[in-house]
Amino acid sequence: MERLLQQVVNGISLGSIYALIALGYTMVYGIIKLINFAHCDVYMIGAYVGYFCMSYFRLGLLPSLLIAMVVCMLLGVAIEKIAYRPLRNAARITVLITAIGVSLFLEYGTMFFVKAETRTYPPLTGWLARIFRIGNVVISMQQIVLVGITVILMVLLQFIVKKTKTGKAMRAVSIDQDAAELMGINVDTTISFTFALGSALAGAAGVLVGIYYNSINPLMGMVPGIKAFIAAVFGGIGIIPGAMIGGYFIGMVEVFVSGYGNSMFRDAVVYAILILILIVKPAGLLGKNVREKV
Amino acid sequence: MGRLNEHPAIKKAIALVLSYVIVQMLISTNIISDYLQVTLATICINIILAVSLNLITGITGQFSLGHAGFMSIGAYMCALIVLRMPTIPGFLLGVFAGAAAAALVGCVVGLPTLRLRGDYLAIATLGMAEIIRVIFLNLEITNGAAGLSGIPKFVNWFWLFVFTAGTILVISNFIRSSHGRACISVREDEIAADAMGINTTKYKVMAFTFGAFCAGIAGALYATSFYFIEPGLFGFMKSIDVLVIVVLGGLGSISGSVLAAVLLAVISTLLQSFPEIRMVLYALLLIIIMLFRPQGLMGSKEISLNVFGKLGDLFASRKRRV
Numbered sequence: 001m002e003r004l005l006q007q008v009v010n011g012i013s014l015g016s017i018y019a020l021i022a023l024g025y026t027m028v029y030g031i032i033k034l035i036n037f038a039h040c041d042v043y044m045i046g047a048y049v050g051y052f053c054m055s056y057f058r059l060g061l062l063p064s065l066l067i068a069m070v071v072c073m074l075l076g077v078a079i080e081k082i083a084y085r086p087l088r089n090a091a092r093i094t095v096l097i098t099a100i101g102v103s104l105f106l107e108y109g110t111m112f113f114v115k116a117e118t119r120t121y122p123p124l125t126g127w128l129a130r131i132f133r134i135g136n137v138v139i140s141m142q143q144i145v146l147v148g149i150t151v152i153l154m155v156l157l158q159f160i161v162k163k164t165k166t167g168k169a170m171r172a173v174s175i176d177q178d179a180a181e182l183m184g185i186n187v188d189t190t191i192s193f194t195f196a197l198g199s200a201l202a203g204a205a206g207v208l209v210g211i212y213y214n215s216i217n218p219l220m221g222m223v224p225g226i227k228a229f230i231a232a233v234f235g236g237i238g239i240i241p242g243a244m245i246g247g248y249f250i251g252m253v254e255v256f257v258s259g260y261g262n263s264m265f266r267d268a269v270v271y272a273i274l275i276l277i278l279i280v281k282p283a284g285l286l287g288k289n290v291r292e293k294v
Numbered sequence: 295m296g297r298l299n300e301h302p303a304i305k306k307a308i309a310l311v312l313s314y315v316i317v318q319m320l321i322s323t324n325i326i327s328d329y330l331q332v333t334l335a336t337i338c339i340n341i342i343l344a345v346s347l348n349l350i351t352g353i354t355g356q357f358s359l360g361h362a363g364f365m366s367i368g369a370y371m372c373a374l375i376v377l378r379m380p381t382i383p384g385f386l387l388g389v390f391a392g393a394a395a396a397a398l399v400g401c402v403v404g405l406p407t408l409r410l411r412g413d414y415l416a417i418a419t420l421g422m423a424e425i426i427r428v429i430f431l432n433l434e435i436t437n438g439a440a441g442l443s444g445i446p447k448f449v450n451w452f453w454l455f456v457f458t459a460g461t462i463l464v465i466s467n468f469i470r471s472s473h474g475r476a477c478i479s480v481r482e483d484e485i486a487a488d489a490m491g492i493n494t495t496k497y498k499v500m501a502f503t504f505g506a507f508c509a510g511i512a513g514a515l516y517a518t519s520f521y522f523i524e525p526g527l528f529g530f531m532k533s534i535d536v537l538v539i540v541v542l543g544g545l546g547s548i549s550g551s552v553l554a555a556v557l558l559a560v561i562s563t564l565l566q567s568f569p570e571i572r573m574v575l576y577a578l579l580l581i582i583i584m585l586f587r588p589q590g591l592m593g594s595k596e597i598s599l600n601v602f603g604k605l606g607d608l609f610a611s612r613k614r615r616v
Contacts, residue, residue, distance in 0.1 A: 029413075033413075035413060035416075083581055083585070086585055087584070087585065087588055090588035090589075091545075091588065091589075092412075093351075093357065093541055093545065094541065094584055094588040094589075094590075096541075097537070097538055097541045097542070097580065097584050098580075098581055098584045098585065100534055100537075100538065100580070101577050101578075101580035101581035101584060102577070102581060103577075104573060104576065104577035104580070105574060105577035105578060105581065107573075108571075108572075108573035108574045108577060109574050109577075111573075112570055112571055112574055222530070226420070226424075226530065229417070230417070230421070233414070233417050237413075262432075264428065264431060264432050265428060265432065267424060267428055268424070268425045268428035268429070271420075271421035271422075271424045271425050271428075272421070272425060274417065274418070274421045275407070275418050275421050275422065275425075278407070278410055278414055278417065278418045279406050279407065279409070279410075279418075282409075282410050282411075282414050
């Protein structure tokens with residue numbers, strides 16, 4: 001029982017990270033129908049910005065987190081402006097290849113500047129280093145902070161998307177770009193804003209993963225990137241709550257498969273679940289099946 | 295005699311034999327060194343992969359991100375057979391067994407997943423390739439993460455040429471057959487094709503299986519030319535590499551795929567001298583080419599042997615004008 005609870009705690013922590021990254025994928029996909037391969041590298045850059053803030057400038061966790069989010073936000077907007085906007089009307093597969101190009105560029109560009117070696121985050125001190133024990137279940141302060149920040153960011157995101165004017169514009173553009181434009185919505189700005197939001201969340205995920213797992217490297221984004229995308233597809237791509245559910249679900253599955261089964265198979269199980277979901281309900285858990293009209 | 299020269303099949307045969315003989319001569323005179331021969335093998339394997347993925351993605355319009363999975367099946371199957379039968383018949387058996395196994399998996403995977411469309415299919419095929427990789431990583435017989443080493447080398451320019459030219463010929467003839475036309479109609483508009491009485495599922499699965507078969511051949515050639523295979527070689531990035539070649543060459547253009555495979559190999563060979571920024575430059579080039587030529591190098595056009603004739607005419611008419 002205690003072991004089960006411990007796995008649940010770990011699963012929620014891992015799931016938070018997947019959920020934060022998945023949100024960026026799902027928002028971008030929802031609005032321009034692009035699998036933004038560069039998104040997982042924005043997350044990696046976020047981890048590095050946080051690392052430099054904390055180890056060289058000796059900033060605390062919160063300032064580092066905010067700086068990483070702002071840097072990633074700018075990076076996300078720049079990527080969209082330079083690489084994706086000129087191809088807005090091109091075939092989708094072309095934009096996909098460009099996204100792969102941007103992803104490789106960020107990965108190997110970072111590798112060129114900071115070298116390929118794995119770096120370790122500075123250890124947390126003071127109240128952040130505390131560990132709680134409830135029976136035999138260990139919960140570290142890092143996990144609480146990780147989940148806490150994730151929940152705050154998600155609530156904030158829901159607020160922005162549901163209650164503000166820009167959020168309304170985002171939803172309108174994702175439903176019908178042309179109609180939204182006719183209603184006087186500035187589509188370019190709205191798409192930039194979506195990239196900014198998604199990238200900021202990825203930046204936050206990067207810093208949080210840094211403090212949780214301690215080690216970062218320039219290629220750290222690849223695997224979590226694919227997993228987070230799967231989480232987004234699982235929940236129904238383009239649907240924000242779907243990405244959250246998907247993220248936590250994938251996190252749980254991974255932790256449970258490694259805890260109770262063979263950890264070598266944890267990726268395979270995740271992919272198998274994905275394929276099953278796609279075959280049974282292609283639009284994802286929360287997605288609606290849209291009938292195709294001729 | 296003049297008539298005979300103009301027959302397309304004969305022209306093709308002459309071009310093929312010429313290209314084989316020229317490269318063979320360059321190899322025997324050592325202009326193509328051992329190092330370049332490795333590049334040559336990479337180019338040929340990439341051509342087979344790209345042309346077969348082009349059949350799935352460019353011609354039939356089904357977006358697959360799992361080509362490396364089929365390649366790995368071919369590679370492991372062939373390696374396992376060749377390790378036990380290190381002879382030429384063993385090698386040929388390995389290549390065809392590998393290709394058949396890949397085609398079988400392609401068919402089994404394709405039947406349920408090809409109901410999905412666009413990006414969903416892409417994600418499902420990606421998941422399939424990853425599952426195949428994890429299975430190879432955990433099997434006894436494939437030696438897990440350490441991979442199989444000491445695979446005897448059988449591949450030389452002759453075999454590379456036979457399989458590469460064979461794949462290109464078969465696929466380009468397939469595209470011009472009625473089955474190929476049916477595949478193109480599925481790409482253009484699935485609903486319309488369905489309404490015209492084309493069994494879209496059948497053609498999608500056919501293209502997918504055929505593509506997997508060729509990817510299996512490519513994998514088998516890979517295993518028997520580089521001595522060593524491990525599951526990590528056939529990851530997500532390998533599928534992406536192949537997709538990049540296809541899109542760069544132009545979706546639906548077989549000659550575009552060939553051209554792009556050669557071009558990318560040349561670029562990456564030239565960039566060998568700057569190991570640190572090699573991948574950065576590669577990525578930049580990729581972005582720039584896509585920004586300025588979104589339809590790929592060849593669009594959906596093909597280079598045919600008539601190009602040389604037309605160039606000759608152009609040249610002649612210029613001369614006349616002067």
